[in-house]
Amino acid sequence: MQExxxxxxxxxxxxxxxxxxxxxxxxxxxSTNTMRFNELQRALxxxxxxxxxxxxxxxxxxxxxxxxxxxxxPPKVEYxxxxxxxxxxxxxxxxxxxGAEYIGYLKSNKCDNL
Amino acid sequence: MQExxxxxxxxxxxxxxxxxxxxxxxxxxxSTNTMRFNELQRALxxxxxxxxxxxxxxxxxxxxxxxxxxxxxPPKVEYxxxxxxxxxxxxxxxxxxxGAEYIGYLKSNKCDNL
DNA sequence: CAGCATCCCTCCCGATACTG
DNA sequence: CAGTATCGGGAGGGATGCTG
Numbered sequence: 347m348q349e350x351x352x353x354x355x356x357x358x359x360x361x362x363x364x365x366x367x368x369x370x371x372x373x374x375x376x377s378t379n380t381m382r383f384n385e386l387q388r389a390l391x392x393x394x395x396x397x398x399x400x401x402x403x404x405x406x407x408x409x410x411x412x413x414x415x416x417x418x419x420p421p422k423v424e425y426x427x428x429x430x431x432x433x434x435x436x437x438x439x440x441x442x443x444x445g446a447e448y449i450g451y452l453k454s455n456k457c458d459n460l
Numbered sequence: 461m462q463e464x465x466x467x468x469x470x471x472x473x474x475x476x477x478x479x480x481x482x483x484x485x486x487x488x489x490x491s492t493n494t495m496r497f498n499e500l501q502r503a504l505x506x507x508x509x510x511x512x513x514x515x516x517x518x519x520x521x522x523x524x525x526x527x528x529x530x531x532x533x534p535p536k537v538e539y540x541x542x543x544x545x546x547x548x549x550x551x552x553x554x555x556x557x558x559g560a561e562y563i564g565y566l567k568s569n570k571c572d573n574l
Numbered sequence: 575c576a577g578c579a580t581c582c583c584t585c586c587c588g589a590t591a592c593t594g
Numbered sequence: 595c596a597g598t599a600t601c602g603g604g605a606g607g608g609a610t611g612c613t614g
Contacts, residue, residue, distance in 0.1 A: 356559025357552075361484045363562070367607070370475045383576050397607060399577065409565065420575045421614085430565055437558055438471075440551040445470025448477070451523065451544055481587070497596050508588055513597065534595045535594085 363408055368393055368401050370441065373427070376411060377435055380426040410434065477522055482507055482515050484555070487541070490525060491549055494540040524548070 364370060368390065375381060375389050387398060402425060405411045410431045416422040427434070478484060482504065489495060489503050501512060516539060519525045524545045530536040541548070 354563065356556045356563065357484050357488050358559075359562055360555045360559040361478075361481065364475075364478060364484075365481065365606085367475065367479065370471050370478075374471050387576095394608060394610095395577070396579095396609080400607080409562075415576090419614085421577080423576060430562060433561060434558055437551065437554040440554045441474045442470045444548055444551055445472075445474040447547055448473055448523075448544060449468065449470065479586090501596095508590095509597070510589080510599095511587055514587080529596090533594085535597080537596060 363410070366401055366404060368397070369405065370438075372401060372405065373410070373431065373434060374438055376425060376427050376431070377438055380424050383423050383425070386425065477524070480515050480518060482511070483519065484552075486515060486519065487524070487545065487548060488552055490539060490541050490545070491552055494538050497537050497539070500539065 371390055372386065375386060381389070383398070383402075386402075387393075387395065390398065393401075402411065402413065406413050409428055412426050412428050412431075414424045414426070416424075485504055486500065489500060495503070497512070497516075500516075501507075501509065504512070507515075516525065516527065520527050523542055526540050526542050526545075528538045528540070530538075
């Protein structure tokens with residue numbers, strides 16, 4: 347857990363935690379299920395293993411997700427939301443609503459231009 | 461208004477729109493007031509004119525904010541939220557709650573380690 | 575299966591200086 | 595006052611190949 351986000355404005359903190367290009371997507375997928383590494387990869391095909399690994403490490407360090415490794419062959423690793431991660435759900439819901447509205451707005455604009 | 465965010469998942473869209481390092485902070489400040497360029501600069505001292513200008517242009521292109529220029533000497537330019545921008549407020553509120561909780565969580569952890 | 579090591583590269587951001 | 599022009603650095607993201 348890093349400590350340099352200390353004592354800041356909530357928005358500064360939030361911005362730092364969401365900078366990652368994929369954070370939101372990962373949070374979204376984990377908000378409904380615990381998922382294995384491979385499942386996440388399939389859910390997010392535009393992102394390579396390397397990048398996914400880095401993102402997951404970051405989010406684990408930030409305390410947003412929990413990594414559970416089972417010592418077995420073949421390996422099995424599961425990712426789930428932490429307590430803090432679960433409390434992030436309202437943000438996800440608000441973002442989904444807004445994102446959908448934004449897309450709708452773009453579409454209507456495009457139609458207007460035809 | 462760019463068109464390449466078309467037909468995507470709301471989360472992908474949202475992530476793209478929030479990539480900017482300062483987007484959230486600017487949205488927060490504009491959510492309560494219309495502000496002039498200088499006022500924004502003073503409210504966000506860690507960000508240079510160049511960067512602020514670029515961010516504002518991006519957000520204007522995205523349709524999140526509205527730029528109003530008055531043709532006068534000295535120049536006067538005001539920034540405010542667009543319709544879409546106003547609808548972003550629920551996200552801001554959810555983020556504030558969560559950011560505050562996150563900070564509190566960090567603090568309690570730090571105390572545990574002392 | 576779930577990574578790590580390495581290298582690379584782009585784009586974001588910032589510093590500085592100048593303008594209508 | 596509210597910018598633009600130019601240059602540059604660095605971090606985040608990606609491609610490839612290898613491993614327990």
